[in-house]
Amino acid sequence: MTRSAGGQWKVESEESTQPHALQLRGVWLRLGREVILRGVDLDIPTGQGVTLLGENGVGKTTLLRLLASALRPTRGEGRVMGFDMKDSRAVRDCVHLMPVDAGLYPDLTCEENLAFALKMHGQQANITAALKRVGLEAAAGRRVRHLSAGMRKRLALCRAWLLSRPLTLVDEPFANLDDAGRALVLELLGEVRGHGNTLVVAAHEPELARRLAPRTLRLAAGKLEEAL
Numbered sequence: 712m713t714r715s716a717g718g719q720w721k722v723e724s725e726e727s728t729q730p731h732a733l734q735l736r737g738v739w740l741r742l743g744r745e746v747i748l749r750g751v752d753l754d755i756p757t758g759q760g761v762t763l764l765g766e767n768g769v770g771k772t773t774l775l776r777l778l779a780s781a782l783r784p785t786r787g788e789g790r791v792m793g794f795d796m797k798d799s800r801a802v803r804d805c806v807h808l809m810p811v812d813a814g815l816y817p818d819l820t821c822e823e824n825l826a827f828a829l830k831m832h833g834q835q836a837n838i839t840a841a842l843k844r845v846g847l848e849a850a851a852g853r854r855v856r857h858l859s860a861g862m863r864k865r866l867a868l869c870r871a872w873l874l875s876r877p878l879t880l881v882d883e884p885f886a887n888l889d890d891a892g893r894a895l896v897l898e899l900l901g902e903v904r905g906h907g908n909t910l911v912v913a914a915h916e917p918e919l920a921r922r923l924a925p926r927t928l929r930l931a932a933g934k935l936e937e938a939l
Contacts (some may be wrong), residue, residue, distance in 0.1 A: 716842030732909035738787035760924030763913040778807040807876035811883040813867035817856035860887040874900040
């Protein structure tokens with residue numbers, strides 16, 4: 712993987728030299744008395760788009776957090792962009808997780824949230840133009856705690872688009888958005904994937920999600936299965 716002059720990650724054209732974006736082997740995950748994953752094996756090639764389906768409460772969000780190295784497996788092993796998934800520092804340098812609650816700093820402004828994220832990853836971008844792209848230019852100086860749920864979602868989307876990591880994990884990107892906002896999700900995350908990045912989308916809107924990520928997996932009873 713290399714970075715372009717604009718700071719976005721690119722995947723080299725030589726596919727044979729690239730690791731799988733995600734590989735899990737016999738992964739179990741237990742949180743307290745609850746078993747979330749039961750011996751899961753998973754292979755996601757670099758550059759692939761995957762939609763993750765499942766009923767509420769089955770562990771989709773927990774699985775995304777595991778893939779982002781925020782959690783460690785109870786048993787089994789895995790690799791993320793070629794790195795051991797237990798190597799949190801290496802994994803977090805190439806992964807971005809956009810959580811369902813947006814994961815923003817409430818006491819920072821929209822502009823400050825984006826500036827901080829870019830600084831943490833050593834990137835630069837035109838923040839004013841980016842906020843305009845998602846319809847938040849007038850809210851640039853407003854603290855996130857004063858934004859509506861839809862505006863926070865747009866800001867989180869803007870951040871994911873600016874960072875454009877080699878692996879982007881997105882939890883319920885269409886929630887709290889109107890039709891225009893949903894179209895923006897498809898547009899911007901489509902651009903993220905268009906750079907050759909891998910995209911995993913957990914969503915309750917499979918028809919929309921599959922436009923970004925055509926391969927579909929279903930999580931049920933701790934198992935991941937290919938879904939039609």
